[in-house]
Amino acid sequence: MQQESSSRVADAVGDVSARVRQVIGEVGCSQREFARRIVMDPSKLSRSLGGSRRFTVAELARIADAGDVDAAWLLGSGAGAGARSGPRRGNGDAGGNAASAAPEGGRPLQIVRETVRLIAESGFHAVRVSDIAEACETSTAAIHYHFPGRAELLEAAIRWCMDEDTARRAARTAEARDAADELRQLIDLQIPSSPQQRRQWLVWLDLWAEAARSTAVGQLHVDYYRQWRTTVADVIRRGITQGVFREVDPEFAALHLTALIDGLAAQALATAPAPDRLGARPGTEPQADGAETMRTALLAHVETELAAKPAP
The missing domain is CATH 1.10.260.40 (lambda repressor-like DNA-binding domains)
Incomplete structure (x- = not known):
């Protein structure tokens, strides 16, 4: 060929x-x-x-x-x-760079995971291919072998984050008691209280800026948010059927709630303690004030705008 x-x-x-x-x-x-x-x-x-x-x-x-x-x-x-x-x-790598052990999930997934981590720490445009290669303990040739350019790396990082987010949602909501409990679980997954959740939000914020400039990344962004809002709308629709939510327009309610989540998450991250925004400083835990405020505000929104009122 x-x-x-x-x-x-x-x-x-x-x-x-x-x-x-x-x-x-x-x-x-x-x-x-x-x-x-x-x-x-x-x-x-x-x-x-x-x-x-x-x-x-x-x-x-x-x-x-x-x-x-x-x-x-x-x-x-x-x-x-x-x-x-x-x-x-x-040899485990392109360019004759022998690997002592295959990375978990294979080299491409390792490259993407390290790219996501570095984007969260420094921002996409500050991350060099050599930084990714060093984090993966491989060569820059091996990085380019799997992902020829920054555009391919960015798309892969977005896709990986989307897949991880979807998998976590499915696992977290599998045993929800009803739609109201399912929505609370979905909200809890969006709160940047753990290092992993904070890292993912920092990546999303960086990708939003890229989406405004790139047609390819922008389409991925549109596709992901369409999927995310559909998930929330479906939960609200089930809640209406179950009687735990009042009669509302599920699509508009989902748009309102997801926009509120995004705005509150951005504020929570902006007020995170410096210099360690990921909460990985040895011997300390990240401040939870912003995250807890976000959770309280979102649950209050659900209670006032969605929860069915008890019969008088």
Whole structure:
């Protein structure tokens, strides 16, 4: 297979797609889960497998990492009849930089996790590829092998945060007693009281600024917020049916509540104690005043604007 100048791989007869399907089958997970592991839009993966879109070189590098196969085999230039029996990468990194141990979840996810951490600490434009490479204990060549540019890294960071947020919401609300309890659980997940929650909010604030300047990032931002508001609207709609919420317009109520969450979270983060905004200073805990004020205000909003009033 030939690599095109656009960094998309020609696949006229479907050989590359067939090998990727083989890798997914050998890994033993769903197509959506595989997309999450390689930090790729599931719809792009589906279109590439179906032949209406070509894989990029970087995407195939991440697929090779997740499937523990040689990227050359995916391209049809390596020996071996099967994904697991085909040539392995062996050195763990591009550019001959041997890795002593494979990072948890694979190199692409490690790169994205460290990118998110560094964005939270310093802001996206202050983070250099060399910083990410140092955090991952690898080379800058390995970073570019999986994510050729900052745009790809930013998109991957957004997608990873979206997936993590969605997974936490599903786990947290699985055993909610009713819609009112489910909404309280969703609100609690948005309170920047723990280091992890604060880190994610700091990343979101940085990404909002990027979304205003970038069409690609802006579309991801729109898609995520559409999903988030739909989740909240569905909970409110169920609450109305259950009688725990009053008759309101679920979509407008969700828009109002999510906007209030965003504004209060920004204020809570802006008043965080310096210099450590992530609450990781040894021997101390982050101040919870802003977070607790946010929680109190949000629960008060739910009580006054949504909660069903008891019958007189």
